[in-house]
Amino acid sequence: xxxxxxxxRQEILDKTDFLSVYQEHVHLQKKGGSYWGLCPFHSEKTPSxxxxxxxxxxxxxxxxxxxxxIQFLMDVDKLTYTEAMEELAHRSGVQIHFEESERAGEAEKxxxxxxxxxxxxxxxxxxxxxNHASGRKGLEVLYKRGLTDVLIEKFSLGYAPANRQWLYSxxxxxxxxxxxxxxxxxxxxxxxxxxxxxxxxxxxISDVKGRVIAFGGRAMDQExxxxxxxxETAVFKKQDTLFALSQALDSIKSADEAIVCEGxxxxxxxxxxxxxxxxxxLGTAFTSHQAMALRRRASRVVLCFDSDEAGLHAAERACxxxxxxxxxxxxxxxxxxxxxxxxxEKKGEGELTRMSKNTINAGHFLLTRASxxxxxxxxxxxxxxxxxxxxxxxxxxxxxQRQGYIRExxxxxxxxxxxxxxxxxxxxxxxxxxxxNAPSSNS
Numbered sequence: 155x156x157x158x159x160x161x162x163r164q165e166i167l168d169k170t171d172f173l174s175v176y177q178e179h180v181h182l183q184k185k186g187g188s189y190w191g192l193c194p195f196h197s198e199k200t201p202s203x204x205x206x207x208x209x210x211x212x213x214x215x216x217x218x219x220x221x222x223x224i225q226f227l228m229d230v231d232k233l234t235y236t237e238a239m240e241e242l243a244h245r246s247g248v249q250i251h252f253e254e255s256e257r258a259g260e261a262e263k264x265x266x267x268x269x270x271x272x273x274x275x276x277x278x279x280x281x282x283x284x285n286h287a288s289g290r291k292g293l294e295v296l297y298k299r300g301l302t303d304v305l306i307e308k309f310s311l312g313y314a315p316a317n318r319q320w321l322y323s324x325x326x327x328x329x330x331x332x333x334x335x336x337x338x339x340x341x342x343x344x345x346x347x348x349x350x351x352x353x354x355x356x357x358x359i360s361d362v363k364g365r366v367i368a369f370g371g372r373a374m375d376q377e378x379x380x381x382x383x384x385x386e387t388a389v390f391k392k393q394d395t396l397f398a399l400s401q402a403l404d405s406i407k408s409a410d411e412a413i414v415c416e417g418x419x420x421x422x423x424x425x426x427x428x429x430x431x432x433x434x435x436l437g438t439a440f441t442s443h444q445a446m447a448l449r450r451r452a453s454r455v456v457l458c459f460d461s462d463e464a465g466l467h468a469a470e471r472a473c474x475x476x477x478x479x480x481x482x483x484x485x486x487x488x489x490x491x492x493x494x495x496x497x498x499e500k501k502g503e504g505e506l507t508r509m510s511k512n513t514i515n516a517g518h519f520l521l522t523r524a525s526x527x528x529x530x531x532x533x534x535x536x537x538x539x540x541x542x543x544x545x546x547x548x549x550x551x552x553x554x555q556r557q558g559y560i561r562e563x564x565x566x567x568x569x570x571x572x573x574x575x576x577x578x579x580x581x582x583x584x585x586x587x588x589x590x591n592a593p594s595s596n597s
Contacts, residue, residue: 158239162250166239169246172210172223179230179450194230194450195219197480197551230450231362232394236262261388264337268389271330271338272358272366278324279312279356279369289313291374292355299419300498305426309358309401314371316353322346339368339387350382357397357418359384359436362447364400370418370436381417383437393441396433396448397421403451405431411454413486413510414440414472416465419495420458427503429510432458440472445479456513458486460493470523473516478549483516517559520546521566536567540574544581 173189176182180203182189193203193214202216213220219229227238243250283289284306292313296306314321325335335341342348354371361367368384384390396414398421399406406412413432415421424432435444440457448455455476459465469485476483488497489509497506514522524542529535543563550556560578564571 158250162248163239166242166246166248166250167210167222167224169248170210170223170242171245173205175223175242175245176205176212176226179226192480193217193219195446197449197478199480199552232391233363234262234265237363264334264388267334268338268387269365269367271325271340272368272389274328275340275369276310276312276356276358276366279314279358280310281312282315283311283313283355286313286315288315295355295372295374298499299423299495300426300502301422302426305422308425309398309422310366312356312358314349314351314354314356316374318349318352319347321349321351337387339384339390350384354382359390359395359397360400361389361395362400362403365389367395368436370397372418381437392436392438393443394447395436396444397436398425398433399447401425402431402433406433406448406452410452411456412448412452413456413458414448414476415494416459416468417493417495420493423494423498423506424458424510426498427506427510429507439468440475442475442479445476445481448476449479449481452481454482454484456484456486456510457516458488458494458510461488462492465493466523470520473520474545474549477516477546478551480551484513485516485519486510486513487519517546517562521562525566530567536569537577539567540569540577541581544578547578548582 173182176189179194180191182191182205183201184190184207187207189205189207190201191203192198192201193216195214196217198216203212203214205212210223211221212223212226224235224238224242227233227241228235231238233241240250283292289312293306296311301311321340322335325340330338332346336346340349340351342350351369351371353374355374357370357372358366359368359370368387368390370381370383373380383392386392397418402412402425409431411431413424413429415424415432415434417434417437421432421434424430433448435441445455457469457472457476459469459472473483473485486509488494489512494506497509520543524530524539527542528539530539540563547556547559550559560574561571563569563574
């Protein structure tokens with residue numbers, strides 16, 4: 155951990171408008187000598203997160219997280235101590251300096267070098283896409299999908315050359331060591347000269363502060379996987395990261411809502427159609443960490459995954475995850491295409507905008523899925539359908555909501571609400587694996 159003098163640290167804290175820092179992430183209301191709001195670190199309905207007017211310290215009586223505004227920034231934005239102090243120094247107008255020996259810790263040096271490397275490569279890949287003949291085919295793919303030059307520039311989309319000798323030679327010429335490149339996430343673990351990305355459209359992945367921390371790459375041909383992502387590094391953790399969050403942040407906050415899509419092109423399609431609050435997980439299932447990152451900035455989420463069976467299965471899981479962190483959750487089912495990108499390409503922005511208004515709440519979506527997956531004309535099918543809905547019932551932290559949904563289940567399936575409640579209670583007591591009756595995405 156980098157260190158600064160106690161005097162400078164205190165000057166930064168004295169000059170920081172700590173309340174504005176907290177309020178960027180939590181809606182606070184003053185009660186007595188403290189401000190109160192819903193905790194950004196766990197799901198709750200009743201405010202238990204408090205900020206002291208006198209000390210500026212925060213504390214949650216629910217999850218017991220607490221500390222200074224420095225610790226808050228470290229926790230909420232996944233910053234290091236150094237980065238949190240630099241952020242507060244910038245806000246407060248205080249000049250901050252780290253002694254070389256303190257600043258040069260190996261872990262911190264690696265992080266800063268990775269930020270520099272990925273920023274450099276993002277600009278280089280972008281140059282290849284828009285200025286070099288080899289990138290023209292990638293540009294044509296993006297144009298065909300309905301993306302504009304403005305959007306390509308905004309997201310700094312790029313192209314990785316097909317020549318696999320190029321990247322290693324380029325980076326060595328810039329002075330990067332073999333040891334550093336081995337841990338950079340850019341080359342194969344089995345061959346330090348073999349780049350992971352070649353002849354691919356490149357999607358820079360940024361952290362919440364807008365720093366490039368990884369890449370996604372889309373293949374230009376049919377060989378190998380269509381999409382690949384950077385492996386995890388010192389600055390990149392997949393479960394914490396959402397593609398386009400930094401670009402969508404202001405829109406998410408102003409709309410109090412985020413759209414979660416399945417992939418890069420879906421996100422870009424929504425942004426092209428003016429819905430700039432769209433983000434996506436990174437080739438993996440939507441995680442509770444990603445859901446909580448959205449919960450800190452909005453109260454609602456719309457899930458828009460592919461209309462194939464794999465996409466529907468992903469939406470099922472995501473409903474419970476989003477509801478589990480306290481997000482009001484609805485589902486948008488693509489109409490007239492497999493996904494948002496295909497709709498934009500084939501039918502244009504207007505159709506995508508029209509489709510986006512046809513959402514259904516998560517509970518109704520899951521009830522519809524249950525009736526599609528199981529033969530609810532039989533008692534066995536009804537029982538399986540009820541059991542299929544237990545994870546979503548678990549995710550609801552309001553007894554009123556849970557009881558209301560149990561009544562909906564009973565009505566939709568033609569069984570008594572009391573019977574649904576009894577089966578649910580038995581399952582909780584016995585610890586039955588709730589997913590045992592849910593068909594896999596391959597079924």
